[in-house]
Amino acid sequence: MAAEDPDLVVGEDGLARPLWAAGDPLLREYYDHEWGMPVREEVGLYERIVLEGFQSGLSWRTVLAKRPAFREVFHDFDPDAVAAMGEADVQRLMGDVRIIRNERKIRAAVTNARATVALREQEGLVDLVWSFRPEETPEPVRFAEVPTVSERSTALSKELKRRGFAFVGPTTMYALMEAIGMVDTHLVGSHRRGSSGEWT
Numbered sequence: 001m002a003a004e005d006p007d008l009v010v011g012e013d014g015l016a017r018p019l020w021a022a023g024d025p026l027l028r029e030y031y032d033h034e035w036g037m038p039v040r041e042e043v044g045l046y047e048r049i050v051l052e053g054f055q056s057g058l059s060w061r062t063v064l065a066k067r068p069a070f071r072e073v074f075h076d077f078d079p080d081a082v083a084a085m086g087e088a089d090v091q092r093l094m095g096d097v098r099i100i101r102n103e104r105k106i107r108a109a110v111t112n113a114r115a116t117v118a119l120r121e122q123e124g125l126v127d128l129v130w131s132f133r134p135e136e137t138p139e140p141v142r143f144a145e146v147p148t149v150s151e152r153s154t155a156l157s158k159e160l161k162r163r164g165f166a167f168v169g170p171t172t173m174y175a176l177m178e179a180i181g182m183v184d185t186h187l188v189g190s191h192r193r194g195s196s197g198e199w200t
Helices: 025-033 042-055 060-073 079-083 087-094 103-119 125-130 151-162 170-179
Strands: 008-010 016-018
Touching: 016 025, 025 060, 042 060, 042 079, 042 103, 042 125, 042 170, 079 103, 087 103, 103 125, 125 151, 151 170
Parallel strands: none
Antiparallel strands: 008 016
16 A cells, blocks of 8 residues: 555655655654654653644754754753743743744743643643543545644643643644644554554
8 A cells, every 4th residue: 555655655674654754864763763652751741742832833854853952951851940940041042053942932831841830730741631632543544634633632722721831722732642642643554553552
């Protein structure tokens, strides 16, 4: 099937990948080993929310390339450490050419860290986000069939905003759901389809 799908490329290793993950080594590594795998711990989930926010309006390749720097400046995405960052830290990061220097997104990272910490008094970030896992997942054969938003991502966006999060729009939250395996949008025929263990 993969050989007949113009949206999939069979690599030298015999594995079928989508076009976006077939050439660039950084994207290929991310696709093969991380994208779509369940994230069920607070630091990892907070990191994904922040990075998806930074990706808004940009390419994921840009975010991935800057991920090491993001991890450095945001204290390995420790919510407690980021929550303690103040105005001087925001201004310092605005001058750091290694990251995406968008003030609203930088401030959102701090805001979201504080919201993550606050959620510990309730159900916690992980349980809150995963409570929006849908009962079914898409089964796209072509890129054109991959959704960019859903009722669940819209509801998750609304709830996170209610809990004090920023840069968590419905489309961004659908991308998060894809990234952490809440939905499986690997193309049917890709070697990663069904690899999350969440969907059979």
